[in-house]
């Protein structure tokens with residue numbers, strides 16, 4: 026097997042059971058050395074999935090509650106450490122689409138554990154699609170059945186900074202929903218690549234709730 | 249705008265493009281226009297990117313390439329600030345090169361390691377720069393580029409030199425003189441009037457279609473191409489023997505001495521236990537303060553062998569280094585500065601790097617990592633200074649094989665030519 030990340034050849038001696046096909050060979054797209062660089066999240070804030078010593082709500086999440094939001098009960102696989110930053114840089118900035126497979130299986134398991142009716146990815150802008158050529162979130166969750174019904178409006182990224190927190194929460198909208206009736210009464214999992222401030226996901230959730238979604242949770246690769 | 253001269257700069261189709269630039273598609277009939285390969289990685293929406301040259305930054309079907317024709321906007325006020333003297337044989341080669349240059353030809357310089365190849369190029373480079381030509385000196389190996397940079401700059405102190413290789417962040421600038429890895433040539437298009445490829449037989453250039461394409465594309469249709477090597481590939485040797493390429497042969501080192509020959513000694517499995525013969529040799533090195541390199545077949549061997557040596561002779565200062573080592577440059581520098589007496593290394597130090605006055609030991613010379621040419625190159629590490637023009641090249645083997653004999657024969661045949669030349673002088 027050749028490691029997807031460091032491209033070096035690693036030989037694994039298959040056990041006899043695997044050779045005989047009696048035991049399913051585990052899918053392992055990266056080597057142990059690379060895998061050990063990532064820091065998994067074990068206990069975390071029950072609101073945003075932030076890595077911490079207990080599962081109490083963190084101050085950010087308390088603030089979201091004060092702002093009147095229903096918490097997303099976000100879950101992420103990994104902390105946003107140096108290795109994850111580097112991964113995201115290769116994947117998004119250098120556009121190395123091939124490495125989207127690294128976490129496919131684990132992310133599929135994560136989404137499965139949320140047990141909702143529908144999984145909706147955060148969309149990317151037209152400009153990103155025409156330069157990077159792919160939606161990074163859809164790539165990460167490739168083997169999950171996704172309902173891609175959000176679209177971006179305008180270049181929200183640049184405008185974000187011009188508004189106060191209140192404005193950003195209440196006036197500016199990043200997304201539009203393409204098929205509103207599809208979400209009525211549904212339990213939805215929103216998926217994204219990284220949860221940073223939560224702003225993006227809460228916006229998407231607002232729109233889904235407005236369209237009649239029953240419940241919206243979220244997950245991502247990193248937090 | 250001058251950063252587009254003779255270049256190919258990849259930008260997204262959707263981005264605004266400065267007026268006046270020549271726009272080219274990145275793929276024609278599926279062939280990547282940067283590297284000449286068809287090796288697609290599929291993106292959504294029927295788009296794709298080139299996997300072959302991804303390391304230089306992604307080229308995809310969503311991009312275009314921008315360039316401007318090379319205008320040779322250079323001053324001809326050039327000064328050769330190198331004040332050394334070429335030996336008689338070096339001069340002969342240098343003159344042959346000038347002749348090839350006047351005809352926009354191709355030329356192979358087949359010179360033993362330590363013949364002073366770089367100096368022989370100076371008159372040629374000077375001639376080219378004086379005619380406002382653009383010159384590239386390229387090598388497949390970063391080490392070679394790093395070592396050459398100060399020497400080239402010193403020889404042409406008043407000429408702008410761009411040094412381009414993988415992970416160095418210096419922004420590109422338009423210069424008459426470019427020193428770069430062969431990989432970097434993929435970013436150029438019809439830019440160079442004179443292209444000199446140093447260590448043309450070494451990894452990863454030799455037999456690499458992408459890099460050969462890159463170098464061809466980077467030079468102008470009418471231009472001169474010079475190959476420098478101590479150990480030409482079979483392909484080049486054939487071309488030379490058939491008279492298809494002008495060839496200069498330099499069998500003597502700059503100090504007029506011959507290459508040291510490889511001495512073999514049979515030992516038991518050195519990975520299990522350091523044989524007494526070897527230990528004695530190392531102790532002699534320590535006693536005489538003789539500096540040396542140890543070559544081993546595998547990266548893993550570097551650390552273990554270094555540890556074993558330290559357990560036997562803890563007072564002798566040394567280190568180990570391999571290609572993936574983050575401190576590679578520092579360790580090599582520390583050897584150069586004589587802070588340590590020895591380095592245990594893989595074939596990465598087989599060429600390009602010079603430590604005057606060292607001896608060399610090769611463990612497992614019979615193993616596959618050491619090719620015939622690699623062994624010849626390793627022998628060439630020894631006897632690099634006038635003060636100590638010879639030295640020991642000791643290969644420890646568990647058995648002799650054909651490859652080792654071929655390397656010994658190659659050195660002997662060069663030395664035979666060298667002796668003949670010496671007699672003529």
Ligand SMILES: [Zn+2]
Nearest residue numbers: 028031056059
């Ligand atoms: Zn790896």
Ligand SMILES: [Zn+2]
Nearest residue numbers: 070073083086
């Ligand atoms: Zn929280």
Ligand SMILES: [Zn+2]
Nearest residue numbers: 280283298301
């Ligand atoms: Zn390419």
